[in-house]
Amino acid sequence: MAVPAGVDQAGPCIELSYVDAVHGRRRRPLRDCVTSRFEDVDPVRTFRWSRGERHFPGWYWAATSARHVGFESWLERDRLLLMDFDPNVVGIGSQPFWLHWHDGERERRHAPDYFIRRPDGSAVVVDVRADERIEPKDAEAFELTRRVCVQAGWRFERLGVPDAVLLANVRWLSRYRHPRCLREPAAARLREVFTKPGPLMAGADAAGDRLSTLPVLFHLLWLQELTAEDMPAELLGPRTIVQLTSGVDR
Structure with missing residues (x-):
């Protein structure tokens, strides 16, 4: 698969780290990852359960991929269910990678919630957050993710509470x-x-x-x-x- 024409080969200093089934954990420049099948990789974060947590992580069996896909909240689960129902989704991966960047003072990182594949081969990176729960640091991470997706030739969506x-x-x-x-x-x-x-x-x-x-x-x-x-x-x-x-x- 060729590198999409829209990718800035020089690019900002953006790196992705992810779990490769063959090589284990890897960290590579964005430009080297744009053709990767992130819908098939393991999550970069562990879905843990503990008493008193506000979040409700778990695993959902997706008919789209015939395998379990993780979620970290009821809202993520709801959006995952709707993605599984969507005929324009042929692959779903949760917590597919960490995005690493430097904000001028320190290194930052953000793990998008989902990576989905469309029937035409295009990809969508998804973050799930209710409108009223977006803090400034979240908005910054989402904007950075959106710009990274533009460079990679992917689409970015931030999804809130569904109907x-x-x-x-x-x-x-x-x-x-x-x-x-x-x-x-x-x-x-x-x-x-x-x-x-x-x-x-x-x-x-x-x-x-x-x-x-x-x-x-x-x-x-x-x-x-x-x-x-x-x-x-x-x-x-x-x-x-x-x-x-x-x-x-x-």
């Missing part, structure tokens, strides 16, 4: 994200039933016993082979209108 209704719907569907929920011939029957838009529960019943068809239906909604009307605005329910997603091969 509550959309999150609730995706959280429900995430219970059925594992491939084991995709069962035939129930999936084929559901695709056929929802060729024409119809209520969620009525369609599940039309495809067979709802106890067996509902998990498959929710998995197809997770895969976005089926689309729920007004999902960002209304909670999923028995009367939610569902239809086969346009352009999906049956």
